[in-house]
Amino acid sequence: MKVPVDDYLQQVLGECAGDEGEVADYIPELAAADPDRLAVALCVADGTVYAAGDADVRFSIQSISKPFVYALALADRGQEAVLDRVGVEPSGDAFNEISLEEDTGRPRNPMINVGAITTHALVGGDECSEQDRCEQVRAGLSAFAGRELSVDEAVFASEMETADRNLALAHLVRSHDIIAGNAHETVRGYVRQCALLVDVRDLAVMAMTLAAAGRNPLTGEQVVPEAVCRQVLSVMATCGMYDAAGDWLTNVGIPAKSGVAGGIIGALPGQVGIGTFSPRLDRFGNSARGVNVCERLSNDMGLHLMSAPPLAVAAVRESGTVEYEGQTWLHAELQGPIRFAAGESVLRALAQLEPGPEPLALDLSRVTSVDDVGRRMLLEGIRRLTLDGHDVVLVDPRDVLPDPDAGDGIRPQVRTSSPYADA
Numbered sequence: 001m002k003v004p005v006d007d008y009l010q011q012v013l014g015e016c017a018g019d020e021g022e023v024a025d026y027i028p029e030l031a032a033a034d035p036d037r038l039a040v041a042l043c044v045a046d047g048t049v050y051a052a053g054d055a056d057v058r059f060s061i062q063s064i065s066k067p068f069v070y071a072l073a074l075a076d077r078g079q080e081a082v083l084d085r086v087g088v089e090p091s092g093d094a095f096n097e098i099s100l101e102e103d104t105g106r107p108r109n110p111m112i113n114v115g116a117i118t119t120h121a122l123v124g125g126d127e128c129s130e131q132d133r134c135e136q137v138r139a140g141l142s143a144f145a146g147r148e149l150s151v152d153e154a155v156f157a158s159e160m161e162t163a164d165r166n167l168a169l170a171h172l173v174r175s176h177d178i179i180a181g182n183a184h185e186t187v188r189g190y191v192r193q194c195a196l197l198v199d200v201r202d203l204a205v206m207a208m209t210l211a212a213a214g215r216n217p218l219t220g221e222q223v224v225p226e227a228v229c230r231q232v233l234s235v236m237a238t239c240g241m242y243d244a245a246g247d248w249l250t251n252v253g254i255p256a257k258s259g260v261a262g263g264i265i266g267a268l269p270g271q272v273g274i275g276t277f278s279p280r281l282d283r284f285g286n287s288a289r290g291v292n293v294c295e296r297l298s299n300d301m302g303l304h305l306m307s308a309p310p311l312a313v314a315a316v317r318e319s320g321t322v323e324y325e326g327q328t329w330l331h332a333e334l335q336g337p338i339r340f341a342a343g344e345s346v347l348r349a350l351a352q353l354e355p356g357p358e359p360l361a362l363d364l365s366r367v368t369s370v371d372d373v374g375r376r377m378l379l380e381g382i383r384r385l386t387l388d389g390h391d392v393v394l395v396d397p398r399d400v401l402p403d404p405d406a407g408d409g410i411r412p413q414v415r416t417s418s419p420y421a422d423a
């Protein structure tokens with residue numbers, strides 16, 4: 001059997017092939033792009049990539065570099081130091097607006113040019129040379145893509161010829177002491193960052209790396225820490241599509257970023273990375289057909305971030321008493337992933353058990369994962385049951401609750417199979 005995803009993507013492209021929008025022309029080299037190019041790629045958690053259309057065509061990453069460079073700056077400097085220089089509020093302005101906070105002169109967010117020029121300058125520290133910083137940015141974005149990226153020198157040179165507005169923005173943030181280095185060098189570095197060449201497969205892998213808490217699904221490399229990805233995805237969700245961010249979040253519901261060469265990425269946490277390419281832009285500067293493709297994918301595949309996942313009502317599969325080896329056992333058999341909601345229903349079920357001398361088997365054989373909160377809740381339940389007089393036996397064949405130290409010197413006995421399984 002052939003996996004039907006490629007055919008599906010081909011069909012989506014066929015149905016989204018309108019001709020609305022205009023190719024960006026303020027960078028002369030971009031005006032020469034073939035307006036009819038159209039491509040899409042998806043990357044899933046194990047690194048499998050599906051693609052359709054002009055998937056081999058490379059184009060400059062442009063503003064899609066912004067979330068990744070923001071991630072590098074956060075990883076380098078820490079959240080607080082970066083927040084001191086760049087805010088996280090949607091600006092409601094165009095991408096090249098002078099959107100600075102009135103009192104501090106801080107750019108409103110890292111997804112508009114003035115904020116992105118600032119985050120570029122934060123990579124590698126204040127003393128870093130222009131070349132070193134550019135190389136760190138190139139290498140960092142390559143780690144996200146799982147492939148060595150290179151600069152399109154023609155696009156770089158072309159944009160430098162018309163970079164007056166970005167130069168003005170850099171001088172402005174420098175006048176507020178937000179960036180320390182030379183404004184021209186900083187803009188050159190930022191424009192080089194925007195001229196890195198990618199295709200839709202690269203974009204899908206880069207997006208999936210953000211969606212997978214910073215681990216590149218192709219190379220296995222932890223590119224940035226998990227907390228950095230949460231910050232970056234949050235800012236993409238609120239500011240990634242510029243002035244169309246509200247429309248985008250309600251219609252598509254996936255953290256995203258667009259670029260003027262026609263690329264878009266979408267990163268749905270834990271599920272999928274999307275890359276699209278079509279050079280004609282809508283009035284907000286987002287790829288017109290790219291937006292349509294993403295809307296289709298989100299609707300067809302139920303990818304909207306705000307669609308509620310199934311409720312975790314059945315975390316306790318079974319609970320009650322069982323006779324074994326001449327004695328009565330209490331048992332509770334849990335299932336699925338244990339996060340806050342599942343943990344709460346488990347604690348409520350355990351609270352129904354009568355205090356008493358019967359041993360209690362807490363069976364985690366069917367539990368698929370336990371996050372930090374789930375772990376704290378289970379251990380607190382074990383502590384309270386023990387203080388109530390129960391002898392708790394943890395059945396944990398796959399070690400989903402390693403080192404079960406419940407505090408107060410309480411440690412349940414752990415077994416790798418159910419004590420009453422053959423009862």
Ligand SMILES: NC(=O)CC[C@H](N)C(=O)O
Pocket residue numbers: 061062063064095096113159166191194258259260261285
């Ligand atoms: N929206 C964009 O992609 C803008 C990036 C472009 N390099 C600029 O600074 O103008």
